[in-house]
Amino acid sequence: MPEAATSRNAPPPAREEQFNDLEQQTEAAHLGMWLFLSTEILFFGGLFGAYTIYRVSYPAAFAAASKDLLMWAGAADTAILLVSSFAMAMAVHAAQTDARRALTVFLLLAAGIGGLFLCLHGYEYYKDFAEHHIPGPSFRYEGGKAPANQVQLFFLLYFLMTGLHSLHVTIGIVILTVLAVQSWRGKFSREYYNPVEIAGLYWHFVDIVWVFLFPLLYLIARR
Amino acid sequence: MSTQIPSASDLAETDFGPPPAKNYLNEETTIRSWLLTTDHKRIGLLYLFTILIFFAIASFAAAMMRLELLTPAGDLVLSQTYNKLFTIHGVLMVWFFLIPSIPTVLGNFLIPLMIGARDLAFPKLNLASWYIFITAGAFTLYAVFAGGVETGWTFYTPLSTKYTNTHVFAMAMGVFISGFSSILTGLNFIVTIHKMRAPGMKWMRLPLFCWSLYATSIIMVLATPVLAVVTMLLAIERLWGVGIFDPALGGDPVLFQHLFWFYSHPAVYIMILPGFGVISELITCFSRKRIFGYEFIAFASMAIAILGFVVWGHHMFLSSQSVYSGMVFSFLSFVIAVPSAIKVFNWTATLYKGSITFETPMLYALGFIGLFTIGGMTGLFVAALATDVHLHDTYFVVAHFHYIMVGGMVLAFMGGLHYWWPKITGRRYPEPLGQLAALVTFIGFNLTFFPQFILGYLGMPRRYHAYPPEWQVWNVLSTAGASILAVGYMMPLGYLIWSLKKGKRAGENPWEATGLEWQTTSPPPKHNFDVTPIVTEEPYAYPLAASDEHLKAEKGRRALEHA
Amino acid sequence: MPTEIVQPKVYLRTFALLLLLLVLTVGANFINLGPFNVAAALTISIAKAALIILFFMEVRYSKPLVWLFASAGFIWLLLLLIFTETDYQTRGWSAQNWRGGTNGQDHVEFNNPASAKP
Numbered sequence: 093m094p095e096a097a098t099s100r101n102a103p104p105p106a107r108e109e110q111f112n113d114l115e116q117q118t119e120a121a122h123l124g125m126w127l128f129l130s131t132e133i134l135f136f137g138g139l140f141g142a143y144t145i146y147r148v149s150y151p152a153a154f155a156a157a158s159k160d161l162l163m164w165a166g167a168a169d170t171a172i173l174l175v176s177s178f179a180m181a182m183a184v185h186a187a188q189t190d191a192r193r194a195l196t197v198f199l200l201l202a203a204g205i206g207g208l209f210l211c212l213h214g215y216e217y218y219k220d221f222a223e224h225h226i227p228g229p230s231f232r233y234e235g236g237k238a239p240a241n242q243v244q245l246f247f248l249l250y251f252l253m254t255g256l257h258s259l260h261v262t263i264g265i266v267i268l269t270v271l272a273v274q275s276w277r278g279k280f281s282r283e284y285y286n287p288v289e290i291a292g293l294y295w296h297f298v299d300i301v302w303v304f305l306f307p308l309l310y311l312i313a314r315r
Numbered sequence: 316m317s318t319q320i321p322s323a324s325d326l327a328e329t330d331f332g333p334p335p336a337k338n339y340l341n342e343e344t345t346i347r348s349w350l351l352t353t354d355h356k357r358i359g360l361l362y363l364f365t366i367l368i369f370f371a372i373a374s375f376a377a378a379m380m381r382l383e384l385l386t387p388a389g390d391l392v393l394s395q396t397y398n399k400l401f402t403i404h405g406v407l408m409v410w411f412f413l414i415p416s417i418p419t420v421l422g423n424f425l426i427p428l429m430i431g432a433r434d435l436a437f438p439k440l441n442l443a444s445w446y447i448f449i450t451a452g453a454f455t456l457y458a459v460f461a462g463g464v465e466t467g468w469t470f471y472t473p474l475s476t477k478y479t480n481t482h483v484f485a486m487a488m489g490v491f492i493s494g495f496s497s498i499l500t501g502l503n504f505i506v507t508i509h510k511m512r513a514p515g516m517k518w519m520r521l522p523l524f525c526w527s528l529y530a531t532s533i534i535m536v537l538a539t540p541v542l543a544v545v546t547m548l549l550a551i552e553r554l555w556g557v558g559i560f561d562p563a564l565g566g567d568p569v570l571f572q573h574l575f576w577f578y579s580h581p582a583v584y585i586m587i588l589p590g591f592g593v594i595s596e597l598i599t600c601f602s603r604k605r606i607f608g609y610e611f612i613a614f615a616s617m618a619i620a621i622l623g624f625v626v627w628g629h630h631m632f633l634s635s636q637s638v639y640s641g642m643v644f645s646f647l648s649f650v651i652a653v654p655s656a657i658k659v660f661n662w663t664a665t666l667y668k669g670s671i672t673f674e675t676p677m678l679y680a681l682g683f684i685g686l687f688t689i690g691g692m693t694g695l696f697v698a699a700l701a702t703d704v705h706l707h708d709t710y711f712v713v714a715h716f717h718y719i720m721v722g723g724m725v726l727a728f729m730g731g732l733h734y735w736w737p738k739i740t741g742r743r744y745p746e747p748l749g750q751l752a753a754l755v756t757f758i759g760f761n762l763t764f765f766p767q768f769i770l771g772y773l774g775m776p777r778r779y780h781a782y783p784p785e786w787q788v789w790n791v792l793s794t795a796g797a798s799i800l801a802v803g804y805m806m807p808l809g810y811l812i813w814s815l816k817k818g819k820r821a822g823e824n825p826w827e828a829t830g831l832e833w834q835t836t837s838p839p840p841k842h843n844f845d846v847t848p849i850v851t852e853e854p855y856a857y858p859l860a861a862s863d864e865h866l867k868a869e870k871g872r873r874a875l876e877h878a
Numbered sequence: 879m880p881t882e883i884v885q886p887k888v889y890l891r892t893f894a895l896l897l898l899l900l901v902l903t904v905g906a907n908f909i910n911l912g913p914f915n916v917a918a919a920l921t922i923s924i925a926k927a928a929l930i931i932l933f934f935m936e937v938r939y940s941k942p943l944v945w946l947f948a949s950a951g952f953i954w955l956l957l958l959l960i961f962t963e964t965d966y967q968t969r970g971w972s973a974q975n976w977r978g979g980t981n982g983q984d985h986v987e988f989n990n991p992a993s994a995k996p
Binding site for chain 2: 962
C-alpha cells in the first residue's frame, strides 16, 4: 500500500522538550483543547444568556423578527456544517490509518465546505443589509407587529452570535488549510497526528454552536 | 541525636557557597533571551516586573485619593478627577495586579518546580499570555494617560455606555484583552497539574499551593470568557448606540451587572485562593509541623472555586434584582464562608503545639490569618440582605474587601515572595529588615482600613471626594495609616533589590522546608531538575507530626532523652 | 484522546442520524405544539450536540477525565442561565419591575425610607 510507504518516510514525530514522551504530549494537547472549548462555551454563553433574558421578556418581537430570517438558508447552513464535520471526522480516521492522501483530501474538503457556509451566510447578511436590519442608526423595521426597539435587540443578538460564529468558522478554515498543506508535505503519521485531532475538536465545536443557533434564531415562530 | 528541632533561624546566618555555575538566570543574559524565553521561571520574573509597575501607578492613585480625603472639602482634586483616580486604582489593582499577582509570578515560577516537571505543558502559550498581558496593559495605560475613565472599575451601564465622554472604550478593551492572558494562564496550569506531575506525585501528595492554583485556574478558564463578552457588548453599545443595556431601547442595565458579576465575583476568589495556597505552605514550614487536615484544605479550595460561581448576586441586592433571587444569593454567600473558615481553623490547628519561629514570611502569614478573618466575617454583614441596605456602597464595603484583597492577598504575595526569594534569586534578603517591614505593613494597613469600617457604619458613601466635617478624624487616621503602609511597601522594594547583589548565598534549602522546589539548586537550572525526582512521601513531612499520638510519642521520646 | 480507532461506519451512522434530526427539527417547526415547540427544538439540538460530542469528538471512546472536561463548560453555562433567569422570573413577585408598572416605585421607598414619609 502506498500509504504504508509514506509512513516509513515520515520524519520522526516531534516531542517538545518539556514532555517525557509523545503520549504525555498528546494527552496534554488534548486536555488543553477541551479546556479551551469550555472557555468558548462560556464565551458564547454570555451571549446565550443575554438572548435567553430578552427572548423571555419579548417573545412576540423575537418571533416576528425571526420570521424575517431565511429559514431554508438556516437549515442549509446546518446541513453544510454537518457535512463538513463528517469530513473532519473522516480526516482524523485517515490520519489514524496512515492514509496521507485521504487525510489531505478530507481536510481540504472540510475547509472548502466551511467556505461554502461562509458564502451562504454572507448572502444572508447581504439580504439583511438590504432590508436595513443592521442594528444602529440605519435600522428600520416596518413589520409593525412588534416594537422596533425589541426587534432591533433580536437582530443585534443575531448578528453578534452568528458573527462570532462565522469568525470561528473563518479561523477554522485557515487552520484546516494549513494542516492540509502540512499533511501533503508528509508531516503527519499514525504516530503523530495530534494537530489534526485537536483541530478536529475545534471544528466540531463550531458545528455544535450552530446546532443551537439554528433553532434559537431561525425557528422561533411557527411557520 | 539532638533534641533541638532544626529551626529556620539557625540557618539564616549561614552563608552558603556560590550558586551552580549554570542556572536559569545566567545561562543566557541578553535582552532577547529574556523577551523570547519560554522558561516558566523567567516568564514569572517578567510578570513580576510588569505587575510591580502597575502596582506603583495604582498605589499612586490611591495616595492621591487619601490625600484628598484628608480634609472634608473637595479641595485637592475636582470631583471628576477623583472619579478617574478611583477608576485607575480599581482597574489596575484588580486586573493588572491582584489577579495576575500570585498566579503569574509565583505560580509560573513554582508549579513546575513543585510537581517535578521541566516546564509548564505549553511554554510558548505561557510567553504569549505575557505578551497579551502587555498589550492589555498598553490599552489601559493609554486610557489612563489620555484622560482617564470615571466609571469605577465596574463599568456600570448606562453611565459607561451613554453618559460619560471619557476613554471607556480603550479601557474596556484593555480589560477584554487581559482576560485572554488570564484564560491561557489558567488553561496552562490545569493541564500542567494534570499531566506533568513527576512519578509518585499523586493528587494527595500535591502541595497545597498547587491545589489552590488548580482551583484558581478553574475560575480563570470558566469565568473570564463571560467578562470578555460583557466588555465586548459594552464596547459595541458605546460605539453603535444599540441598546443592549439601554432601557430606553428595550435593554436592561441590570443584565450588565449579572454578566459582569458572573465573572467578577469568582474573580474575587482568583484574588484570594492563591493567597490561601501560599499561607498553607508558610504556616506548616514555620511551625515545623505537618499541615493539619491536608485533605480539608485541598477540597475547601475546590469548594470555594465552585461555590464562588453562584454567589454573584450579592453585589446586586440594591439593583432592582428580585428579592427572592437575593435571598438565594445571600444564603449561598453564607455557605461559602464555611470552606473559608475550614481553612482558617486548619491553619490555627497547624500552629497548635508547633515549633513556631517568626521569620518574615511567617509574620506575613500570621498577619494574613488575622486580617483575612476580619475581612471574611465583615463579608457576612454585607451578604445579609437587611444589613446590606445600610452598608451597601459605603466605606464599610471598601474596608471589607481591602481586608481581603490587601490584608489577604497582598500580605500573602509579600510572604510568598520573601519565602521563595532565595529560590528565585539564590540570595537571602536581610531578615531583620524584612521583619520590620512586615510589622510596618501590618500596622499601616490596620490604621488605614479599620477606621473605614467605622466610617462606613456611620454612613460615609464610597466614591465621593468630599464629606461632612464630623467624619474628618477617621479619615485623617486612615490617611496617616496609608502613609505608614506606603513605607511598608517601599522597604522590601529597597532591600530586595539590594539583596540581588549583596544578599547572602541561600543554598538549596534555606528554610529546611519540604517540597520538591527545595531539592534543586538556588537558583534552579534551566530545566529545574538534573534528574526527574521521584516522590515517595506526603508533601509536608515536617518533624512534628500532626496527630496527638505522634505528639505524645515525640514528647515521651524527648523526655527520655532528657533524662 | 480516544483509546481506540473509531470505524468510519460509526461516523457515517452518526452523520445520518444528525441529518435525520435536522429534518425533524425543521419539520417540528410546522406543527403546532404550543409551548412544546421550544422544548422540542431544544431537545433535538441537545441530541444533535450529544451525538457530535460522543462520536465525532470521540468522547465516547475517551478517558473519564475527558468526559469531565467536556461537560464542565455546559454545566457552568447552565449555572449562568439558571441563576440569571431566576432573578428575571421572580422580579414581578414583589415590587413592580423595570418592564412596566409603577417604574420601581417600591424600590425607591425600599432604598430610602425617608422619602416614604409624608
